[in-house]
Amino acid sequence: MNFYGIYYIIMYAPDEIQTFSDSKSTMATIPQIFIVFFRVGAFTLGGGWAMVSVLRHEIIVKRTWISEDDFSQELAIATTLPGAMVLNFSMLSGHRMRGAPGAAAAFLGAVLPSFIAITMVAMFLFPFFSHSTVAAFLRGAAAAVAGLLAHVAFTMFKPMMARATYLIAAIVAALLASIPAVNPIFALILVTSAVFWKLKAEKPAPSGVNKETGADGGKGET
Amino acid sequence: MNLFDLLVSFMIIGVGAFGGGFTTIPLIEHEIVGVHGWITAAELSELIAIAQMTPGPIGLNAATYTGFRVAGFWGAIVAMIGYTLPSITFCATLIKLLAGLTGASWMNTLKKSVQPAVAGLIIAAVLMYGRAAVADIYAAILAVSAFIVLIASRDKVHPIAVILCGGVAGIFIYG
Structure with missing residues (x-):
């Protein structure tokens, strides 16, 4: 057993497929979408937000399948809709990347590992979790996930420091979303409306043509 | 109890579960333990533990595991479908609605307006998750190291590798 080989297959297999297509293409193929979402679903402990952190690395940083702006928008919609946030996010971003088949590939990729893992646990593996080594592994992994979430929060917060309104x-x-009695959706809608109103008020004329690119996360406007 | 009742129950849970994971579990408690009595309160705490320890979204894991406990393999499938069906319906509807609006200039403004709120929500999620996961000084050191590795490597290190390394370190610390 070549340990590095296994690591390589887990982490980088879809990149190999990508190199055979157009060199600079950022268009994802349906199997690539499925493989990436499946892998994130299969290896990410810590629930929905941890999966979003890993997906951000996979589809924005490592491959440029969607832009930061679209990522934030998709994430906001995913949180507002009912159901598991990361599954909504998978469908919306899959659709953004490759239409309805992309949405289906991303959704199935995100759902299947969870289903397989749960049925395996329910059928055979339940005693496995009470094993002390496994429990220790999970505790360490949970701590690392906290660092991972903090990293994504930091990278998404950093561009906000460019403007007082955003900050x-x-x-x-x-703060609002940290109050247990407040539904995060309420915080999302309230704050988004306030910023939207502020940006609208600032804009003197509707000359939004040069803002079409919009990949700078709002930093370019002064 | 038949599979159709199970499907309907999980569709109700799927519609009510705004925000996913931790809103799903109280709903399962109400619908499956309280209303139908298909599983016991003791099994519920077992299911919360399992949903958090297996990879994937916690709400979906909880739903699938409950379905399995109630009606075996087909129960798991039905629960998974019931839980995700509302989510699929809402997403598909919204995608259709948004399709006509993509060019509008206010949509571009909205895209920018949503970013601070999303950043804020993630910060809130980190704080909530961190309080549960970082229970002692070793966990704090692991979390800070993971953060530093990810920042310092400028996204070269894969986050899954960081999670797995954290797990291996956990074996040495807690094992």
Whole structure:
């Protein structure tokens, strides 16, 4: 057993497929979408937000399948809709990448590992979790996931420091959503509306043509 | 109890579960333990533990495991379908609705407006998750190291590798 070989297959297999297509293409194929979402679903402990952190690395950083702006928008919609946030996110971003088949591939990729893992656990593996080594592994992994989430929060918060409006809005949203009695969706809608109203008020004329690219996360506007 | 009742129950849970994971579990408690009595409260705590320890979304894991406990393999499939069906329906509807609006200039403004709120929500999620996962000084050191590795490597290190390394370190610390 070549340990590095296994690591390589787990982490980088879809990149090999990609190199045979157009060199600079950022268009994902349906099997690539499925493989990436399946892998994230299969190896990410810690639930939905941890999966979003890993997906961000996979589809924005490592491959440029969707833009930061679209990622945030998809994430906001995914949180607002009912159901598991990361499954909504998978469908919406899959659709953004490759239409309805992309949405189906991303959704199935995200759902199947969970289903397989749960049925395996329910049928055979339940005593496995009470094993002390496994419990220790899971505790360590959970701590690392906290660091991972903090990293994504940091990278998404950093661009907000460019403008006072964004900075204040992000802090208010974080505080509101931290109050247990407040539904995060309420925080999301309230803060988004406030920022939207502010941006609308600032814009003197509707000349939004040069903002079509919009990949700078709002930093370019002064 | 038949599979159709199970499907309907999980569709109700799927519609009510805004925000996923931790809103799903109280709903399962109400619908499956309280209303139908298909599983016991003791089994519920077992299922919460398992949903968190297996990879994937916690709400989906909880739903699938409950379905399995109630009606075996087909129960798991029915619970999974019931739980995700509302989510699929809402997403598909929204995608259709948004399709006509992509060019509108206010949509571009909205895309920018949503970013601070999303950043804020993730910060809130980190704080909530961190309080549960970082229970002692070793966990704090692991979390900070994971954060530093990810920042310092400028996204070269894969996050899954960081999670697995954390697990291996956990074996040495807690094993």
